[in-house]
Amino acid sequence: MKFFKEFRKQEVLALLYRIFLAYVFYQIARFLFWYFNKDLVRVDSVSDYFSLSYHGIAFDTTAILYVNSLFILLSLIPLVINTKKGYQGVLFWLYFITNGIAYAMNFGDFVYYKFSQTRLTSAAFQVAQHESNIFKVFTTSIVQNPFILIWFILLMGLWVFLYKKVKVTEHKPLKLVPYFILSVLCLCGVAVLVVGGIRGDFKHSTRPINLVDANRFVKLPPQGNMVLNSTFSFFRTLGTNNFKEVHFVDEKFIDENIQPYKIYDRKVASRPNIVIFIVESFSREYSGAFNKDKHIKDYVSYTPFIDSLANESLIFPNTFANGRQSIHGMSSVLAGIPSLTDAFTSSPYSNQKIQSIVSVCNELGYDTSFYHGAPNGSMGFLGFGNILGFKHYFGKTEYNHDEDFDGMWAVWDEPFLQYFAKNVGKTQPFMATVFTASSHHPFKIPEKYNGKFKKGRNQMHEPIQYTDYAIKKYFETAKKQPWFNNTIFVFTGDHTNQIYYQEYEKAMNRFSVPIILYSPNPAYNLKGINPEVAQQIDIYPTLADLIGYNKKVRSWGRSLVSDKKYPAIIANSDGGVEQFIIGNYIYRFDGKNVIGVYDKADLGLEKNLMDQLKTPEVEKGKEIAKAWYQDYMDKIINRKLY
Secondary structure (H helix, E strand, O other), X not given: OHHHHHHHHHHHHHHHHHHHHHHHHHHHHHHHHHHHOOOOOOOOOHHHHHHHHHHHHHHHHHHHHHHHHHHHHHHHOOOOOOOOHHHHHHHHHHHHHHHHHHHHHHHHHHHHHHHHOOOOOOHHHHHHOOOOOHHHHHHHHHHHOHHHHHHHXXXXXXXXXXXXXXXXXXXXXXXXXXXXXXHHHHHXXXXXXXXXXXXXXXXXXXXXXXXXXXXXXXXXXXXXXXXXXXXXXXXXXXXXXXXXXXXOOOHHHHHHHOOOEEOOOOOOOOOOEEEEEEEOOOOHHHOHHHOOOOOOOOOOOOOHHHHHHHOOOEEEOOEEOOOOOHHHHHHHHHHOOOOOOOOHHHOOOOOOOOOOHHHHHHHOOOEEEEEEOOOOOHHHHHHHHHHHOOOEEEOHHHHOOXXXXXXXXXXXXXXXXXXHHHHOOOOOOEEEEEEOOOOOOOOOOXXXXXXXXXXXXXXXHHHHHHHHHHHHHHHHHHOOOOOHHHEEEEEEEOOOOOOOOHHHHOOHHHHXXXXXXXXXXXXXXXXXXXOOOEEHHHHHHHHHHHOOOOOOEEOOOOOOOOOOXXXXXXXXXOOOOEEXXXXXXXXXXXXXXXXXXXXXXXXOOOOOOOOOOOOHHHHHHHHHHXXXXXXXXXXXXOOOOO
């Protein structure tokens, strides 16, 4: 330790000081962002301001580490010459060139935000490439807002002044072996911290933070832009913005064949409560109710309660997910927004006003809430939930019984669903969504249930039985609640998981989730089996219809219980190519051209009929696929989701 102090202490302390300065100046930029946009970003109190600033530190950390990774490496790498004046001069210029550019992004947003009402993202490249007057726009903005440039110059000058207050004096290491060993150990430790800082967390259950997560900490959606910084939002969206406006057809074709706005005229005497179950990894493969006509040899169901509930429900055995991850399921089910090659929820356009079943219910006076037993903010649910406008969020924090935590992801499903059953309904009508968590890797169940369920044929089969059992226990409790009889329950999966049967190895069946609509109230007539193709994005317009919302519904899905026959266009993506089921065929689309046409029964996408089929139906189907994609891009990019 004495040796380390002799050779590297001043360098490490100087590095920490220089990185600390970046944090200070990012907070100053946050204050100035709010000051210049306080009419758009409302902050009600000093404590609210400090809360937003505090939560912004995580996003500042990611941005600062993105920008300073090379600087940190060169500051600590053992080159012997690190303390020399010339080397320190190189570090100085590297630090201020990179940080100066990144810092300027935030100042640009002081003006840009007034027009875009979103932080700077990589989507700016797309805007710039279509404009020939960018330089003029920039200079005009400077002329119109000179104080922003003045503030930038003054603050950069102050930053340089403070940087120079701590100097590294030249010192040559005398013992090279310890010098190199200690330096390498220090670099390894710092590398771990940098990776965690860029991700935003060290927790196993947390994916890297993105723009949506800023909304976890706000009371009003626009405040999310104050939690963010422009450097973070720009870097985090690099490589994720394949959202581009396209023009294949005219608007008349879209209006006639896509019909992105629906109107339903159902009249209801008393608005029903709504409970939406988004069941983690719930594939149709696991439930017998959805496989009666699949002719799968030696089929075994692992959801006995769901099967019994399905007998009393309206079910759709040919339903498909509109995304590949949990957050995709949330946007699809609640807002009718599927995720294509790039996910909407991690795109530069996610933080905008969105019409959804949440906003519709809020408009009709419902009490709206979202439940997820994971640490608050996990999976991006809290942030996206705030964008959608949920009035309440209940997570692991609100549950407040850590002894029920599974040690990996969330509170076990059984106790959390009991909490869910007892906590809702205090105000009616209500709309509550619960996202379960236990039917997931690492495929464990509570120890007290070891031996209770069949091990099954793959790892998913035991935990999905546990979740099915937890739902059964939920209904035993829910039936005793005063709100139960006037409630519509919806069940679907967020995405699929492990596959055992060959039928579900087929490409399209990898999106095979169920939809179940159940109500103990016979007035809603939710019974039977509907073999038509359906998808997660149909849930939102279906519920809007059932609760008697008679205004325009913005949705690429359609009500599954209406006599009005809007187009049924199934849309999802395998991560590289968009996929559509239209009429009798499946179409594969690469963003520019239809590259495959398959019979609807060919769920394995084994025989491309594109060169063989030139029928009017197929040719129109290709145009509809392009039109759907065009409308999707238009509404997302141009913020027409409300």
